[in-house]
Amino acid sequence: MEKYQVRNNIRKLRFMNGEMTQEQLAEKAGVTRQTIIAIEGGKYAPSLELAFKIALAFSVPIGEVFSYEIGDTQ
Amino acid sequence: MSNRKISISVSLVSTLLILGYYLLNLILMIRQGDLNSEDVFRLAAIVIIASIVMNIAGNILTTIVINIIHAIQTQVEKEVRMVEDERDKLIGLKGTQVSYVAFSLGVLIAMLTFVFGQPPLVMFCLIIFFSLLAEICGDLAQFYFYSRGS
Numbered sequence: 001m002e003k004y005q006v007r008n009n010i011r012k013l014r015f016m017n018g019e020m021t022q023e024q025l026a027e028k029a030g031v032t033r034q035t036i037i038a039i040e041g042g043k044y045a046p047s048l049e050l051a052f053k054i055a056l057a058f059s060v061p062i063g064e065v066f067s068y069e070i071g072d073t074q
Numbered sequence: 075m076s077n078r079k080i081s082i083s084v085s086l087v088s089t090l091l092i093l094g095y096y097l098l099n100l101i102l103m104i105r106q107g108d109l110n111s112e113d114v115f116r117l118a119a120i121v122i123i124a125s126i127v128m129n130i131a132g133n134i135l136t137t138i139v140i141n142i143i144h145a146i147q148t149q150v151e152k153e154v155r156m157v158e159d160e161r162d163k164l165i166g167l168k169g170t171q172v173s174y175v176a177f178s179l180g181v182l183i184a185m186l187t188f189v190f191g192q193p194p195l196v197m198f199c200l201i202i203f204f205s206l207l208a209e210i211c212g213d214l215a216q217f218y219f220y221s222r223g224s
Contacts, residue, residue: 043223
């Protein structure tokens with residue numbers, strides 16, 4: 001059975017933005033470093049507001065940071 | 075271990091200590107055949123007040139110690155960000171939900187003892203016991219959700 005997942009390019013975007021650290025991104029987005037780690041690892045799907053804040057931190061549209069794709073098949 | 079997990083650990087340890095103190099005193103009272111309402115109510119009041127005080131004091135001390143350790147490790151006098159973001163609030167709410175279910179079940183069990191002929195004092199003791207147990211269940215649930223990610 002197909003299951004959709006929220007995927008992200010945060011790690012890639014961090015390195016493309018002057019090797020931004022997770023702590024720096026967390027400060028810009030107003031969350032903890034652990035939350036950024038959880039989002040990057042695909043363990044936590046952020047709220048819409050947080051997703052926009054992260055996109056704003058990278059100065060890119062939200063669609064370049066997050067995508068909703070088919071994940072693991074069962 | 076994140077700052078939030080440290081706070082939950084402190085809360086868990088303090089609640090376990092209070093539960094241990096409560097059970098020890100209760101068992102001593104039962105063994106001495108001295109289970110009277112006045113002593114039980116006094117014990118319950120001590121447990122509830124101790125729980126509140128230890129939680130507040132624990133949180134304050136945790137914040138201070140984290141800041142001291144951070145200052146020693148980084149050699150910078152910058153205050154550690156103790157932010158409670160959306161994920162922390164979500165996990166906190168899930169932990170509260172687990173506590174609520176555990177406490178509800180405990181109250182049901184306590185009331186059943188009364189229905190089946192036990193004195194009201196037994197019901198009261200069980201309610202206090204399950205309130206502490208529910209707090210522990212909530213903290214453990216938060217640990218589980220943090221390890222899972224959400």
